[in-house]
Amino acid sequence: MGDIPKYLSNAGTRAALLDMLLDHVYLSLVPLVVSVALAIVLGLLCHRFRQVNAALIGISNIVYTIPSLALFAIIPAVIGTQVLDPVNVILALTVYTTALLVRPVAEALAAVPAHVTAAATAMGFRPLRRFLTVELPLAVPVLAAGVRVGSVSNISLVSVGALIGTGGLGTLFTDGFRQRYLAPIIIGIVLTLVLALVVDLLLVLLRNRLTPWVRAGGAP
Amino acid sequence: MIEFRDVTKRFDDGTTAVNGLDLVVEAGTITVFVGPSGCGKTTSLRMVNRMIDPTSGTVLVDGKDVLEVDPPTLRRGIGYVIQQAGLFPHRTVLDNVATVPLLIGWTRRKARARAAELLELVGLPAELGHRYPVQLSGGQQQRVGVARALAADPPVLLMDEPFSAVDPVVREGLQDELLRLQAELDKTIVFVTHDIDEAIRIGDKVAVMRTGGFLAQYAPPAELLTRPADDFVASFVGKDRGYRSLSFVDSSGVEVAEVPTVVEGADAGSSSDWRLVVDAEERPQGWVAPDSSVVPGGSLYEVGASIRGALDAALSSPSGLGVAVRGDGRLAGVVTARQVLDVIESRRG
Amino acid sequence: MIEFRDVTKRFDDGTTAVNGLDLVVEAGTITVFVGPSGCGKTTSLRMVNRMIDPTSGTVLVDGKDVLEVDPPTLRRGIGYVIQQAGLFPHRTVLDNVATVPLLIGWTRRKARARAAELLELVGLPAELGHRYPVQLSGGQQQRVGVARALAADPPVLLMDEPFSAVDPVVREGLQDELLRLQAELDKTIVFVTHDIDEAIRIGDKVAVMRTGGFLAQYAPPAELLTRPADDFVASFVGKDRGYRSLSFVDSSGVEVAEVPTVVEGADAGSSSDWRLVVDAEERPQGWVAPDSSVVPGGSLYEVGASIRGALDAALSSPSGLGVAVRGDGRLAGVVTARQVLDVIESRRG
């Protein structure tokens, strides 16, 4: 472990680490944001239509069985992106994260008390407005919990992309492994953890900002 | 005015929730729908603001078929108070109340001002406005629900078991509040409950419904108690209906008599009569028995209120003398059960 | 017998839920704890079976400090019925009821037999035994809850708002059931409710509690109605307390008189008197007025029941004559409100 200071002493290495970290952030968070939007739409469909619900939950279960590595590499073959295009990783992670989030979103929407939605309808809300201003905000606590799991697992999944040469902190693992060099591996693990922690913290802050009523005294 | 014209609602699963309902709710009155669970009260109510559309028949609000109005527009003109208040947990009390004004395009400032006004109207302190619904007691939430429904000053108000979630004492307070408000605002109100006491207490007219969506009787409450249309209504209004129907007999015919009094704290001396203890403001506090022991008093009734209170005052009094008070709580006099009974019998004749 | 000796419970957050409670529940009686929400009823109850331990003071069951008994052992000897039944969703009804017998080491066969017996006792058909709780109605679940608590035949029964989840009609049935069971089983029962009517109906004694954990009054229900200890109790027992206290006065002193009758369907002829319509089995059906019109009858009362029913029968009757029936529903005679009042007054003297 004494290698770590030596490893970090090189300015080029530090710059490279920063690059990888930024790549990692980009590769893991873009899918997160996209999937939240997608999951909200799909979750809404699930919530409104029983058949869609069954179908989408089934599909997301199947998606979850595809190994991430496979998905990273099949995508270019299927949709014709460039082999090394980070879009592949982003797409793959988007698919996973959406699969992960659809269910909690649908459940959160279903958990909005019927009397609250009925009250909104009775006051003359049109469906879209009701969804955006009543149902969705109330689903935030559950959605946030899902997003937190999604962000953490994305951040750890991006590393696998290193096996096909797609940036991120995972490169530290493959490099370190080939050189039998623990320093980059340890630093890679630590940076991944710290990144996950920081993002999680930010998500908690964001959730708290969006849900002041929850801390006012008990769950909705 | 709300009219149901031969309205039937059959759900997809074959349940007939409302069956040929014919009924007119006069403008400016409170009509209560009452009946056992599942008899179609909620369904009837919801056909007024098109939360549910009838299978056949017509519902008219102020002479206009509701099916001809776009639902959100219709609903914005009809206040709806839902069981358990249905408040938006994610909005402050003030924002909850301001919901409909904002929907119909008021400015935020104006809507908030209106909301604050309404909180006062329903008897809530202004500082509650910045709390969230979870931070309120059940009774406070119900009040907010009522305030919210009143916000855009709709002429029609639908209330579905609005007070069912609170305990009996608070519930009575809310009912009083509603009656006070109605005296002031003069809305057309349809009120659903499964509590016959509540129905009798607040309804100008009561519609008793029976399982299967049938209207069993539609009449003013006094008539319901004295002349139930059939056994179902009779058993539904309960076994105290004779006593309760006295609520609709006023007590003005009962002459109050004077009674010897003792001011609280003063020496009672001795006497062979029961003497009423009063405080410095002449408010009754209890009785001194002939043996000079002090005993708590019975219930009080207000002069001019219903004769039910007068009878209960007499029955509950240890001296056999029911105590009448004026509106300000001061002693008016005493009555005996016999006197009350005389009045009741004279009314019957 | 259960004794509370100066029992106080203060929770970690500083809430004093029960404050210096001193109270004795006699063996073989039903004591009801009643009071507004949060007044400490549940906390008091749970100190009996050590679901909660008191901060100070002593709770004794049959003279023995409960703190000296190992909680599971103590609890197996005390039946506990929880609000909303608390049935085990993963076990059949029969296995739910057999839980305690199995815990204390009965054989499965014996426990099942006992459970079946208990289902019958609480009025449930045997075939329900093989269902799961989710397959029962709310009222049925409550009955199973009671059966489960009775399974090991514990001398003491704690019931925490056991009937609060069901509608008023079913609730009344369950209360009757409980009274019937108690007549048969002679348990020492502590019953918690926030419904004063329920308390008065089933309690041999009622403890009215006040927010802050204070005992406001501990008395038999009749006394509670006629002599509430203070304003809080008076307002809590409600304003009809004079009338309701008549529930505890029996009607045997009221002599019934004969009344002319007309058999249903037969020609009524004409008469200047009110005549009672009866069916072939002599069960009252309504009245024929002097103008020969048929009007529905008032409430009926059973001879020997409380005088409250007699008064209501008289008040509700269109003829002014309250109709008394025998246990089998056949006409016994009629009474006037005046007669009833005479009896009431004679009782007071």
Added chain:
Amino acid sequence: MIFADAFGWLVDPVNWSGGKSIPVRVGIHLLYCLGAVLGAALIAVPLGLYVGHTGRGGVVLVGGSNALRALPTLGLVTFLYLVAGGGTTGVLIGLVVLAVPPILAGAYAGIQDVDRGVVDAASGMGMTGAQRLWRVEVPNALPLLVGGLRNAMLQVVATASVAAYVGIETLGRPLLDGLRVLDYGQFVGGAILIALLAVVLDVVLAGLGRLVVPAGLRLSAKARRAGSPKARSGGSQSRRRGEPAPVESGGSTA
């Protein structure tokens, strides 16, 4: 055409015999997965039950399991390979770390979600802590517990392919080899095999779940889904979710 290649690879008899045949790799893959999930269950189930039962340490548990989730499996596996000097231990530990959080969440949430009234009734009847746990809490927690195991299994099956990177002949082998030479047949064929294995294991676990989850709970879940009023007054109204599908429901780890 990719799938045609994959099919070609899958049915090529060459791939069905010898030391690197599909059956052998499926076997190895399966062994690692079962081992990892079993190991994780041995750690996570008692821990989850304990924390759920006593209510102590919930915050630490949730925080800790979230941190575990953040550990990159590839990093862990390579790190452990270099430290332990071999692949097997490293891969097993890496997969166990992966499987612990979902199982923990399932066990913990399962116990936590048991209706308060039911737990209360159990103690009120004189059950000891252990009796309450085993006779009431655990049976009621089974749907979520099994759900947690299914989640864990899915993730482990998908991730065990990484083991090939450190020289273990799991189904990740065709994946990595196919990738090196862009042999899509081999590559997609491997992916399909992994997905199939995951589905089969999931179905098996779901079946197992049906066997162990008491009938009463299944009925309650069904009634809840149907929105029947009976279910609302039933014994388990505080349970928000029915039997969870394999996809992790975020709510349970909030």
Added chain:
Amino acid sequence: GSKEDLGGSGQQAASGEVVVGSADFTENKILAEIYAGALKTTGATVTVKSGIGARELVVKALQDKSLGVVPEYTGNLLNYFDKTNTTTEAEEVFTALKGKTPSGLEVLEKSDAEDKDVLVVTKATADGGVKSIADLGSGKYALGAAGEWAQRWEAKIVELYGVKFTEIKTTDAGGPITVDALKAGTVQVANLYTTSADIKANDFVELEDPKVMYPAQNIVPLLRSDAIDAKGKDALNKVSAALTTEKLADLVKRVDVDKETIANVAADFLKSVTL
């Protein structure tokens, strides 16, 4: 790589930006870094995308414009472009390669530096009489090599030497798994590369290849013709000229054994070259 190159790598020619790719082993990464350094001196904007996997992937990346130039090896590259090739001698290979390189791509001058496949055994095995590939015999030993080895060489080794392995274990491309397998005895023969630092470090013995099964593997830049201008090509040629096998092996050792950074090692080397 940095963020900017992630999305825009396709337009590198137009913008004067060059992406240098490398396969996933140290030597290739060093070479990529050296190429990048050399190209920078010509004023080009250069980014490095390293650790991409095998040749198949790299070539595809060059063709779909993800990459501009990669360090390659003459023999393997020729075999890749021409599956039927049989030439193995350095000049012949290079000439053939130039002819077989698909249009749009091209190779520059080859370097003297060479890093070819080599089969190694432990000292103990060598002492037991195994000096040449021919001594491996049939059904005696297990081989550890990367996944694609069997496909490329299994038939050839039978044809030239009659060698059959009991098992061809997939390990990795000359990385820790292969070395560990050989050390642990799970395989007795391993496919490594001549510049590998592990050979010396572990006293492995390189087997002779008298029939030249493994072709010459001179370092050569493979690029997409329109990705690099004349100045750039000139710079790369100078790099190739300055490189020798010994220098390359030393560079690899400095990274793999002494844990110096690839960038430093590459920069050091570039200082010794006059561009």
